[in-house]
Amino acid sequence: MRDIDLVNALRCISSEDGPTGDCKKCQFYKTVTLPEDLAAKVGAWEWSACDVDAVGFAAADRIANQNTNILALQLEIEKLRGQVPRRMPLPIVPEEGM
Incomplete structure (x- = not known):
C-alpha cells in the first residue's frame, strides 16, 4: 500500500461528514455477513463497513517502520560524514585599494 492510500484512509475514517472517497476501492473496505436475527432487524444479510x-x-506499523528507516539513514549519514576529510578554511585576502 502506498503512503498516500494510508493517509487517505486515515483522513476518511476521521472525517466528520463520513467517507471521503469510493469505499469499495479502499483496501480497508469490508463486507460482513450478518447473523440471521440481526439481518431480520436491519433488513439486509450483508453489512459494508470500514x-x-x-x-x-x-x-x-508504517510510522514505526519509517522511524526505523530514518534512524538507519541518519547513522549512515554520520558514518559518511566521518569519512570526509575536514578542510581548513581559506584565508580571507583583502582586496587591493582597501
Whole structure:
C-alpha cells in the first residue's frame, strides 16, 4: 500500500461528514455477513463497513517502520560524514585599494 492510500484512509475514517472517497476501492473496505436475527432487524444479510482497526494498525506499523528507516539513514549519514576529510578554511585576502 502506498503512503498516500494510508493517509487517505486515515483522513476518511476521521472525517466528520463520513467517507471521503469510493469505499469499495479502499483496501480497508469490508463486507460482513450478518447473523440471521440481526439481518431480520436491519433488513439486509450483508453489512459494508470500514475496518478502522486495521487502518490504525497499518498506520502505526508504517510510522514505526519509517522511524526505523530514518534512524538507519541518519547513522549512515554520520558514518559518511566521518569519512570526509575536514578542510581548513581559506584565508580571507583583502582586496587591493582597501
